[in-house]
Amino acid sequence: MTENTQRPDSGPNDSNPELPTQYAPADVEGPLYERWVERGYFTADAKSEKPPYTIVIPPPNVTGSLHLGHAFQHTLMDALTRRKRMQGFEALWLPGMDHAGIATQNKVEQQLAEEGKSRHDLGREEFVSRVWQWKEEYGGKILGQMRRLGDGVDWSRERFTMDEGLSKAVQTIFKKLYDDELIYRAERIINWCPRCLTAISDIEVEYQEDAGELVSITYGEGEETLVVATTRAETMLGDTAVAVHPDDERYKHLVGKQIKLPLTDRTIPVVADTHVDPEFGTGAVKVTPAHDPNDFAIGQRHGLPSQTVMDEHGVITVHGPFLGLDRFEARSAVVGALRSQGRIVAEKRPYTHSVGHCSRCKTTVEPRLSLQWWVNVKPLAKAAGDAVRDGRVAIHPEDMSKRYFDWVDNMHDWCISRQLWWGHRIPVWYGPDGEVVCVGPDEQPPTGEGWHQDTDVLDTWFSSGLWPFSTLGWPEKTPDLEKFYSTDVLLTGHDIIFFWVARMMMFGLYAMDGEVPFKTISLTGLVRDERGKKMSKSFGNVVDPLDWMDKYGSDAVRFTLAKGANPGTDVPIGEDWVQASRNFANKIWNATRFALMNGATVEGELPPAEQLSATDRWILSRLNATLAEADAFYDDFQFSKLTDALYHFAWDEVFDWYVELSKTTFMGGGEPAKVSGRVLGEVLDVLLRLLHPVVPFVTETLWTTLTGKESVVVADWPKDSGFRDAGAEREIENLQQVITEVRRFRSDQGLQPGQRVPARLDLSGTTLAAHEDAIRQMLRLQPAGDDFQATATLPVAGATVALDLSGTIDVEAERKRLTKALAAAEKDKAQSTAKLGNEAFLAKAAEAAVEKIRKRLETAEADIERISSQLAGLPKG
RNA sequence: GGGCGCAUAGCUCAGCGGUAGAGCGCUGCUCUUACAAAGCAGAUGUCGGCGGUUCAAAUCCGUCUGUGCCCACCA
Numbered sequence: 001m002t003e004n005t006q007r008p009d010s011g012p013n014d015s016n017p018e019l020p021t022q023y024a025p026a027d028v029e030g031p032l033y034e035r036w037v038e039r040g041y042f043t044a045d046a047k048s049e050k051p052p053y054t055i056v057i058p059p060p061n062v063t064g065s066l067h068l069g070h071a072f073q074h075t076l077m078d079a080l081t082r083r084k085r086m087q088g089f090e091a092l093w094l095p096g097m098d099h100a101g102i103a104t105q106n107k108v109e110q111q112l113a114e115e116g117k118s119r120h121d122l123g124r125e126e127f128v129s130r131v132w133q134w135k136e137e138y139g140g141k142i143l144g145q146m147r148r149l150g151d152g153v154d155w156s157r158e159r160f161t162m163d164e165g166l167s168k169a170v171q172t173i174f175k176k177l178y179d180d181e182l183i184y185r186a187e188r189i190i191n192w193c194p195r196c197l198t199a200i201s202d203i204e205v206e207y208q209e210d211a212g213e214l215v216s217i218t219y220g221e222g223e224e225t226l227v228v229a230t231t232r233a234e235t236m237l238g239d240t241a242v243a244v245h246p247d248d249e250r251y252k253h254l255v256g257k258q259i260k261l262p263l264t265d266r267t268i269p270v271v272a273d274t275h276v277d278p279e280f281g282t283g284a285v286k287v288t289p290a291h292d293p294n295d296f297a298i299g300q301r302h303g304l305p306s307q308t309v310m311d312e313h314g315v316i317t318v319h320g321p322f323l324g325l326d327r328f329e330a331r332s333a334v335v336g337a338l339r340s341q342g343r344i345v346a347e348k349r350p351y352t353h354s355v356g357h358c359s360r361c362k363t364t365v366e367p368r369l370s371l372q373w374w375v376n377v378k379p380l381a382k383a384a385g386d387a388v389r390d391g392r393v394a395i396h397p398e399d400m401s402k403r404y405f406d407w408v409d410n411m412h413d414w415c416i417s418r419q420l421w422w423g424h425r426i427p428v429w430y431g432p433d434g435e436v437v438c439v440g441p442d443e444q445p446p447t448g449e450g451w452h453q454d455t456d457v458l459d460t461w462f463s464s465g466l467w468p469f470s471t472l473g474w475p476e477k478t479p480d481l482e483k484f485y486s487t488d489v490l491l492t493g494h495d496i497i498f499f500w501v502a503r504m505m506m507f508g509l510y511a512m513d514g515e516v517p518f519k520t521i522s523l524t525g526l527v528r529d530e531r532g533k534k535m536s537k538s539f540g541n542v543v544d545p546l547d548w549m550d551k552y553g554s555d556a557v558r559f560t561l562a563k564g565a566n567p568g569t570d571v572p573i574g575e576d577w578v579q580a581s582r583n584f585a586n587k588i589w590n591a592t593r594f595a596l597m598n599g600a601t602v603e604g605e606l607p608p609a610e611q612l613s614a615t616d617r618w619i620l621s622r623l624n625a626t627l628a629e630a631d632a633f634y635d636d637f638q639f640s641k642l643t644d645a646l647y648h649f650a651w652d653e654v655f656d657w658y659v660e661l662s663k664t665t666f667m668g669g670g671e672p673a674k675v676s677g678r679v680l681g682e683v684l685d686v687l688l689r690l691l692h693p694v695v696p697f698v699t700e701t702l703w704t705t706l707t708g709k710e711s712v713v714v715a716d717w718p719k720d721s722g723f724r725d726a727g728a729e730r731e732i733e734n735l736q737q738v739i740t741e742v743r744r745f746r747s748d749q750g751l752q753p754g755q756r757v758p759a760r761l762d763l764s765g766t767t768l769a770a771h772e773d774a775i776r777q778m779l780r781l782q783p784a785g786d787d788f789q790a791t792a793t794l795p796v797a798g799a800t801v802a803l804d805l806s807g808t809i810d811v812e813a814e815r816k817r818l819t820k821a822l823a824a825a826e827k828d829k830a831q832s833t834a835k836l837g838n839e840a841f842l843a844k845a846a847e848a849a850v851e852k853i854r855k856r857l858e859t860a861e862a863d864i865e866r867i868s869s870q871l872a873g874l875p876k877g
Numbered sequence: 878g879g880g881c882g883c884a885u886a887g888c889u890c891a892g893c894g895g896u897a898g899a900g901c902g903c904u905g906c907u908c909u910u911a912c913a914a915a916g917c918a919g920a921u922g923u924c925g926g927c928g929g930u931u932c933a934a935a936u937c938c939g940u941c942u943g944u945g946c947c948c949a950c951c952a
Contacts, residue, residue: 572888845895
């Protein structure tokens with residue numbers, strides 16, 4: 001692929017004072033964006049009389065940089081708000097970022113590690129200020145990327161989840177939940193990351209199949225023994241029972257007895273519990289309440305003690321030979337010790353099972369008994385489910401709602417405390433005598449000897465869950481909150497339905513007295529590479545959107561992403577496709593150049609239909625139909641169909657046909673050229689406005705040049721005038737058929753595209769008489785001279801085109817082509833005839849379907865007649 | 878183990894009951910005075926397999942195979 005190909009010499013029309021022959025995105029995008037921001041186009045006014053339209057951005061993590069997934073979602077959100085703004089809404093797209101607790105803390109800790117330090121060397125206060133410093137330094141990167149993309153966000157309302165206002169929102173809702181007894185503190189088995197040294201919630205655990213080993217161990221002594229199977233031998237040090245199924249005949253005699261726990265001096269009871277599956281393994285399960293959630297539940301049911309065997313690093317804390325060993329070292333050490341005692345029954349055997357990993361650092365999660373803060377989600381989740389069930393919130397695409405219901409209807413309580421330093425500190429103080437005081441935002445924390453604040457911070461998603469209203473000023477009753485809540489659309493990836501969407505629903509309904517946080521949830525797929533593969537660093541197929549934006553322009557990247565956006569499905573994207581979009585931008589560019597060179601204008605009234613040529617009426621009819629289609633697609637989040645419709649209308653109809661057909665008119669000058677100039681101006685004006693939300697830069701440049709107006713960003717959204725002209729559409733269809741047919745003949749005959757051929761046209765039986773000049777221009781047909789000899793006669797669509805190829809006609813090629821065409825027409829005729837002879841079909845089929853078949857039959861019969869006569873007219877080979 | 882989805886042209890995907898479509902790629906001819914990042918013309922599919930419903934099935938139902946995703950306390 002050769003880039004920046006220069007034509008060797010420039011023709012006289014290549015110099016246009018305003019527009020060069022190739023669109024150069026890099027020259028216009030940056031300045032345009034800054035101008036939009038300076039003029040305040042994106043700044044929403046809470047006092048406006050216009051109806052509000054609000055989208056709050058899914059706040060990217062400060063740790064991150066914009067990837068294609070962001071670019072994708074931002075493109076769609078930007079398109080939605082830009083269109084609504086043009087439609088006369090007070091449109092607000094509110095930007096911001098998330099402090100991303102664990103992720104950011106990990107980043108800064110990594111940075112410290114490079115200096116040979118840990119956060120403990122700095123102490124909490126200094127560490128946190130270091131994170132803030134880090135945020136200032138790197139957090140701005142993503143904001144710059146948003147500007148490059150052209151995101152029309154309201155920068156005056158930019159928020160960060162750790163802002164003062166948002167922190168106040170966090171504290172307010174914590175207090176409210178606490179007072180409503182929806183937040184509580186309890187000791188339970190939690191998911192513990194021994195590397196991050198914090199609890200994580202269930203959904204922050206990623207399960208994957210790991211190769212483990214199942215070992216069978218004999219418990220007990222003498223007659224009273226049984227065999228248990230485990231993949232986690234090291235936890236046996238903390239066993240406080242063995243469980244069997246109550247109906248299991250093999251172990252009935254042992255239930256209630258105490259048996260010896262190997263490697264320890266303890267004895268443990270055998271308990272009967274229905275949780276045990278007698279079919280699995282030996283039917284006997286070791287019970288470690290402190291290190292396994294199931295075992296914890298069994299322990300609760302049977303009043304068993306919990307014996308912790310590991311510390312927060314996953315290091316064994318039980319005195320004896322294993323003290324101080326890491327959990328994985330301890331596993332083999334324990335198995336070794338058991339083997340030397342002859343207690344390993346069968347050899348250990350490979351066993352793949354699903355193991356939880358920390359979603360942040362991939363360390364194997366260690367279930368651990370721990371005292372944490374929890375949200376009682378039952379009533380909140382119920383409300384969150386109902387809001388969708390009763391239609392106050394629509395999920396798009398709809399089949400995603402099933403996933404949502406599965407989650408909210410079966411949600412477990414949410415562990416919200418994290419043993420981190422970066423985040424919103426839990427607003428609870430503990431007194432010297434065990435007092436617990438939750439402190440609201442306007443209250444003074446208790447002071448005095450022995451009082452101290454909880455050292456934990458809240459789960460990042462706790463503050464993200466408040467985003468749709470905390471960003472608008474809640475808990476204050478601000479004008480923003482009044483004007484812009486509920487927000488209209490939440491657009492995000494389906495991968496964070498549970499993390500984020502469900503929690504915003506819970507908190508939004510709870511904090512805003514049942515008012516939904518958003519009316520529509522639009523869930524997008526994930527961006528994938530051109531082979532449909534997930535983009536991942538290890539696979540080496542991750543693309544930095546900036547690279548493509550530099551190379552092809554932001555519009556090209558945006559258009560490609562929108563083009564791939566079939567609702568709810570993943571979006572494959574490859575560089576070739578971005579190139580194709582860039583080509584489209586360039587095509588619009590050049591078409592507009594052509595239009596301007598030929599006097600296209602938006603000045604003055606559009607002439608009434610009776611003063612327009614069929615060509616003009618046809619394109620205006622198609623323009624309005626396309627406009628209506630585009631509106632429907634925008635309203636339904638059908639970005640792929642939207643871009644497809646606009647692409648094809650622009651390229652196939654306006655550029656390839658309307659512009660070409662109008663060239664003779666423009667060349668002819670005078671009043672007809674003026675009229676067509678006005679029509680072409682109209683078409684481009686509307687088309688550019690329709691395209692603007694998706695490709696803002698190129699459309700802004702062209703539209704302002706075309707119209708001389710300030711900016712398409714604040715232009716009115718076009719309206720369907722209702723003008724349709726079926727007659728003109730049919731006429732142009734016939735015209736296209738004539739031209740296409742003759743072109744095919746020319747091509748089959750090996751004529752060079754530019755070669756002039758003398759021709760005689762008979763258009764008397766058609767409505768095409770007015771198009772003779774256009775036909776001759778597009779087909780390179782010269783007037784017939786005195787010595788004209790019709791060596792080929794093509795009847796098509798009621799017209800006859802006779803060409804003089806002066807005996808050079810390739811008879812065999814033509815015979816071959818006609819024979820093939822005849823066969824196709826005959827097949828068509830046979831099929832149609834059969835269909836129309838089918839009474840059941842005629843009785844049941846829709847009128848339009850029957851009409852279509854009739855038309856097909858007519859066409860086929862006409863074709864057969866025409867082709868037959870052509871074949872007969874061919875000279876003998 | 879449960880749930881959801883997908884299998885259509887070489888690739889990525891639309892279509893979802895009435896003659897198989899798009900983009901990219903491919904072949905041929907062309908600088909035809911907007912655009913070679915272009916124009917024109919062309920080739921390519923037993924719509925995963927097997928059954929069924931229907932006058933009619935890529936489209937509805939069943940089933941098999943392959944494949945992807947989500948959920949789950951798989952010792």
